[in-house]
Amino acid sequence: MKEELFVSGRDxxxxxxxxxxxxxxxxxxxxxxxxxxGILFFAGYFYVMHKEKEMKATIQxxxxxxxxxxxxxxxALFLDLKHQLYFWRLYTIIRFESPMSWxxxxxxxxxxxxxxxxxxxxxxxxxxxxxPFKWLDTFEEFAIKNRKTMAWIMMLLSVILGVYTGxxxxxxxxxxxxxxxxxGPLFLVSGFSTGLAVIIWMSKSKYERKVxxxxxxxxxxxxxxxxxxxxxxxxxxxxxxxxxxxLFLGGQFTVTFWVFVVLLGLMFPATLEIFELRGYHxxxxxxxFLILMGGLIFRFVILEAGQITxxxx
Amino acid sequence: MRYAMAVDxxxxxxxxxxxxxxxxxxxxxxxxxxxxxxxxxxxxYPKLEIELRSERCNHCENAPCVRCCPTGASxxxxxxxxxxxxxxxxxxxxxxxxxxxxxxxxxPEGYVDKCTFCVHRVKDGENPACVDVCPTSCLxxxxxxxxxSDVSKVLKNRKWKVLAPxxxxxxxxYFLT
Numbered sequence: 001m002k003e004e005l006f007v008s009g010r011d012x013x014x015x016x017x018x019x020x021x022x023x024x025x026x027x028x029x030x031x032x033x034x035x036x037x038g039i040l041f042f043a044g045y046f047y048v049m050h051k052e053k054e055m056k057a058t059i060q061x062x063x064x065x066x067x068x069x070x071x072x073x074x075x076a077l078f079l080d081l082k083h084q085l086y087f088w089r090l091y092t093i094i095r096f097e098s099p100m101s102w103x104x105x106x107x108x109x110x111x112x113x114x115x116x117x118x119x120x121x122x123x124x125x126x127x128x129x130x131x132p133f134k135w136l137d138t139f140e141e142f143a144i145k146n147r148k149t150m151a152w153i154m155m156l157l158s159v160i161l162g163v164y165t166g167x168x169x170x171x172x173x174x175x176x177x178x179x180x181x182x183x184g185p186l187f188l189v190s191g192f193s194t195g196l197a198v199i200i201w202m203s204k205s206k207y208e209r210k211v212x213x214x215x216x217x218x219x220x221x222x223x224x225x226x227x228x229x230x231x232x233x234x235x236x237x238x239x240x241x242x243x244x245x246x247l248f249l250g251g252q253f254t255v256t257f258w259v260f261v262v263l264l265g266l267m268f269p270a271t272l273e274i275f276e277l278r279g280y281h282x283x284x285x286x287x288x289f290l291i292l293m294g295g296l297i298f299r300f301v302i303l304e305a306g307q308i309t310x311x312x313x
Numbered sequence: 314m315r316y317a318m319a320v321d322x323x324x325x326x327x328x329x330x331x332x333x334x335x336x337x338x339x340x341x342x343x344x345x346x347x348x349x350x351x352x353x354x355x356x357x358y359p360k361l362e363i364e365l366r367s368e369r370c371n372h373c374e375n376a377p378c379v380r381c382c383p384t385g386a387s388x389x390x391x392x393x394x395x396x397x398x399x400x401x402x403x404x405x406x407x408x409x410x411x412x413x414x415x416x417x418x419x420x421p422e423g424y425v426d427k428c429t430f431c432v433h434r435v436k437d438g439e440n441p442a443c444v445d446v447c448p449t450s451c452l453x454x455x456x457x458x459x460x461x462s463d464v465s466k467v468l469k470n471r472k473w474k475v476l477a478p479x480x481x482x483x484x485x486x487y488f489l490t
Binding site: 002003004005006007008009010011012013014015016019021022080081082083084085086087089090092093095097098099100101104171172173174175238307310311312313 | 327329332344345346348349350351352353354355365377380381382383384385386400401402403404405406407409410411412413415418419422423424425476477479480481
């Protein structure tokens with residue numbers, strides 16, 4: 001028998017009896033960040049591949065959402081801060097050791113870039129659009145000329161942003177569930193898959209849906225592989241890691257994770273996508289909706305469960 | 314210079330004086346604490362063993378809280394004491410998530426707070442408040458680089474352990490067993 005008690009009556013809000021400091025803001029941000037990264041990556045990729053005509057939703061429509069999604073995500077991050085008036089301190093220093101620091105800087109770069117990218121297409125999508133100032137027209141012309149450079153930078157930054165949403169958590173060695181290097185790639189593929197889901201949902205072109213659905217299937221299978229890989233890695237780890245993964249293998253998050261994330265959020269939409277590719281009629285929104293829900297729940301579960309796990313002493 | 318503290322688990326009676334002394338000395342807000350006492354009971358009746366530990370920030374040499382702080386508010390000063398600059402802290406909570414000892418807490422005013430080894434007393438050559446007040450003298454503080462310091466002597470003569478050495482933090486809070 002082993003029993004541990006705080007005899008001095010320690011009961012700090014959000015820390016005792018177990019850590020629950022980060023609430024809905026962080027997983028929502030991780031979800032929106034990964035999703036935006038996915039949309040921007042494929043917008044850049046298919047632009048560079050000269051698919052502007054065939055892939056309108058990918059290159060033009062979906063990136064219109066990104067500035068809004070990123071701003072909501074940033075808003076959530078801001079709400080999470082407890083010393084909010086000092087948030088500008090983030091931008092007085094770059095600390096490469098701290099994922100949160102370089103993540104904040106990447107967001108500082110990718111948010112304006114996504115706004116400029118969306119702005120260059122706004123006249124194509126809304127022909128009646130007029131900029132209120134002349135210099136905005138000049139700037140738009142300049143941006144349109146440099147779309148290719150922007151596409152390359154967007155692809156690079158979106159990979160960093162996607163990986164960062166996972167590394168933010170995996171850098172915390174005090175939480176054994178998070179402290180695994182697979183979390184970066186896992187969040188990257190999951191984010192890209194949710195990004196693809198949004199584009200597929202918005203796309204009206206059969207060709208575009210087909211191309212994106214094929215890519216999405218690859219991402220979903222890689223994600224499933226990474227999830228199994230993560231569980232195997234944790235089960236083969238220290239006692240702290242075993243107890244962390246046991247939360248998903250019989251513990252309190254088992255049903256939420258395997259039913260809502262893996263089954264309904266990955267395997268079922270993947271099956272629907274396969275049927276769709278084979279020519280069966282599947283409601284267009286359904287696989288995308290399931291993938292998005294799965295991605296959101298996945299981030300909530302990982303965040304909640306990770307905070308419970310700790311070193312044993 | 315390398316400040317460290319040793320807690321004699323054989324002498325600690327769990328009275329909580331260190332906790333109250335810290336709260337008074339450092340104006341710790343009501344309901345919070347920078348140090349606390351853990352009672353660890355192992356075994357089966359009637360063969361039970363009890364270990365009492367007065368715990369606080371471990372002032373780790375390889376401090377994860379300092380590493381993950383995005384603004385540099387968490388930093389290490391001379392003597393290895395880990396501190397938080399209040400007006401550089403944005404209250405993101407990364408350091409709280411990264412601490413294997415749950416030694417940090419969000420201060421109601423927004424910034425993150427923790428044990429400072431009473432740096433304001435230590436730099437004047439005094440002991441931290443918890444050490445001075447301990448009725449059983451179970452807390453030992455001093456400079457590990459000085460072989461004649463209180464803490465160096467007890468660590469040389471007694472068996473000791475640190476908490477979660479596998480976390481790779483190289484903690485500087487030692488427990489005499």
